[in-house]
Amino acid sequence: MKITGYTDENFQQAFPGQPYTVMINPETIKWQRGIEYNEQQAPNTSAPSQKYKSTPVEKLNFDIVIDCTGIVDSKRVDMNQEISSLESIIYTYNGKIHRPNFVKVQWGKSLVFKGVLKSMDTSYTLFKPDGSPLRAKLSLGFSEYISPQSVEELDAKKSPDITHLISVVEGNTLPQLCEQTWNDDSYYIQVAQYNELNKFRNLKGGQKLIFPPIIQPV
Known part of the structure; x- marks a missing residue:
């Protein structure tokens, strides 16, 4: 450790x-x-x-x-x-x-x-x-500890839907997390763009990702 x-x-x-x-x-x-x-x-x-x-x-x-x-x-x-x-x-x-x-x-x-x-x-x-x-x-x-910027993005009222703050577990993939969150894995590219991920296939354990309520191209 x-x-x-x-x-x-x-x-x-x-x-x-x-x-x-x-x-x-x-x-x-x-x-x-x-x-x-x-x-x-x-x-x-x-x-x-x-x-x-x-x-x-x-x-x-x-x-x-x-x-x-x-x-x-x-x-x-x-x-x-x-x-x-x-x-x-x-x-x-x-x-x-x-x-x-x-x-x-x-x-x-x-x-x-x-x-x-x-x-x-x-x-x-x-x-x-x-x-x-x-x-x-x-x-x-x-x-x-979650930075104020992340908290602000999490609390932003962008729609009636709920914004999700997801804790990544080692071995998770972005399509898998999208499926778990919305029952639809097709949003993984938008989530990667929203979180400014360059390599979304290799997520790190303990990483925090914000899944916004409205998924639109960034």
């Missing part, structure tokens, strides 16, 4: 330096998604109906272990350096952008999460005789 910092909300300009490579991959990852509804009960009915309200941002939570005993990696034995390197990418205030960095978490090809750090809890679990920490468990929580 690699954790990369970015200085722009479109995740194009990487934070200087190398991404942080996790020493031991997490045992479990919790990727949280949800939908919010307003419950409305019509007159003369026995139960309320659920009217769509919103789709909250996705959340990613996992624990990692930093082991500086030399057993995992004989070259990475400085706990302070390990913590500092990770904090500079995901936590430390970046004066150039007046906020902490944007963060991409990637494990293999299929798990790609773009967001911002929400929580970071550190528990030290092993120490040298002098009290210096040798092992630590970090519980990290991230929230998905």
Whole structure:
């Protein structure tokens, strides 16, 4: 697993330096998604109906272990350096952008999460005789980040239909996503143009695509 910092909300300009490579991959990852509804009960009915309200941002939570005993990696034995390197990418205030960095978490090809750090809890679990920490468990929580431009395009009232913001899963194709969204795969060229995709046959996992309510040539 690699954790990369970015200085722009479109995740194009990487934070200087190398991404942080996790020493031991997490045992479990919790990727949280949800939908919010307003419950409305019509007159003369026995139960309320659920009217769509919103789709909250996705959340990613996992624990990692930093082991500086030399057993995992004989070259990475400085706990302070390990913590500092990770904090500079995901936590430390970046004066150039007046906020902490944007963060991409990637494990293999299929798990790609773009967001911002929400929580970071550190528990030290092993120490040298002098009290210096040798092992630590970090519980990290991230929230998905969507740029204001994408939100504005998503919320634009262009028609009575619904605009869709689709999260690409590794292996998805654009015609397949059009079929899932509209039961018609013939709109894939227009969607590619709308999202300014040069190569729409090789979509990346974690990529966000906007499917507008009215598909017209751009």
